[in-house]
Amino acid sequence: MEPFQASSSSLPSLFLIPAWKQVDSRLTAGFTGRQGGVSREPWNSNNMGLHVGDQADDVIRNRKLLAHSIGWSFEAWTCAEQVHGCEVRKVTREERGKGRTLHADAIQGADAIMTNERGVLLASYYADCVPLYFYDGENGAVALAHAGWRGTVASIASETVQAMREAYGTKPQSIRAAIGPSIGSCCYEVDGPVISAADAVMRELGFRHETAESCLDRLIGEKANINLKELNRQIMIKAGILPSHIEISKWCTSCRRDLFFSHRADGGRTGRMVSWIGLSER
Template sequence: MESFQQHATAKEPSLFLLSSWMEQEPGLTAGFTGRSGGVSGSPWTSLNMGLHVGDDEETVARNRRLLAEAIGWPFEAFTCGEQVHGCAVYKVTASDRGKGRLSREDAVPDTDALMTNEPDTLLVSFYADCVPLYFYDAEHRAIALAHAGWKGTVQQIAARTLEAMHEAYGTRPDAVQAAIGPSIGDCCYEVDNYVIDRLMPVIDSFEAGDEAVQRMLRPVPDGKAMVNLKEINRQIMIKAGILPIHIEMSKWCTGCNRDLFFSHRMEGGRTGRMASWIGIRK
């Protein structure tokens, strides 16, 4: 069963909700936006959530407000980092609430993972093929969100996030619920030797069998390979101590489903961005 359930109407932004988490914890909201139901024009049509892709800032702010309204949260809670394809994890405090919602210059600088135990704070990050990673520690009511492209995957941002949550909140990895959201799949994600050479040490560290390795990186002609970033991040989570039964993994591929999602790779780099989000009410 797909973890991120599609919720779309003609008059509202398209949403993909992490329904199982939300049903277990009524105060929790978590999900991923699609590409429709917004107000952006071409080539960002129409629910572009990214301020860094050339779209009008006021238009992007309207789209972000539409998301906040659709999930029943105040726009003032919307809190973002400046994603740089690194592995820095930032502890969001009450004074950070709302950073980056209207301007990228105001976002938490140089960070690809946000964590908090502050209630009524909505963590948000942005994607157009990269892998969204969600973390929920019910024991300490702490949450985190990480952006993992191939560079963040090589730097094992999932493990760095867990380490930061343990240090800040006492989070136990075996008690964490994790989810891997919609992103480009191995059906669409072909990489060259430069990327392969950087991913292989991570894959080799799992000591997985040939079949498991094949699920993560499948060679194709011309020295290239099809890469499954979702599965690599799942293995990083397991190695870091998250139980496999506690990891939800979306089957949605942003490359295959361009009617539903933006895809940087499949649309030649000129496209909008989806948003992942997670937050807990008091």
């Protein structure tokens, strides 16, 4: 069953995780679709990215609509710069609200953010890359990681688990994780440099042959279809997260352009979805 279910009664379009809704009444987590916002072409309509050329006022309005839809104050919205790396940053109470109205004000140089502060809504942005979610109920900590192919092969999933362990005492086996909508292997053909980088991380982590094949489907010539979702799942498992604790979406952002923005399928000029996670104060 698809873990990210479209909310039939809401605009903007939201994709929620029903299995997580019963875990903790304070927990909110999900992913937006491309419909139900105010942005104009080519970002129409629910663009959440301030860095893609859209009118800032429209993006901020879209962000406020989401915050209202999930019952959170817009002042809680907190995000990072996202540089396709593997840096993990701890978000303090003083950093609450960073990047919500100005891209330059976002937490710099990070693709993963984590917090154990109540009332902080973590957010990150996508148009094919893989959204990773982490929830540690024992220690009241949450995290998001933005995993493009560079972040994936740099093991940003594992780096996030280790950062949560060091900062909050998180036990990997206690983490609930989710891998959200992103480009699927059906639509993501890559060449030599990406294949080499994926091979290197799989060798380093000791992937079995059949596991490596499930992540990288080699084609004729120096081409392959890469399954970034499965590669991130396997990295999560190597980091100690139980397979039964990992939700993985089947949605492909490139196949379903009616629902999602896709950098590859839309020719590079398109909007951004947002992933979010947070624990409310009550």
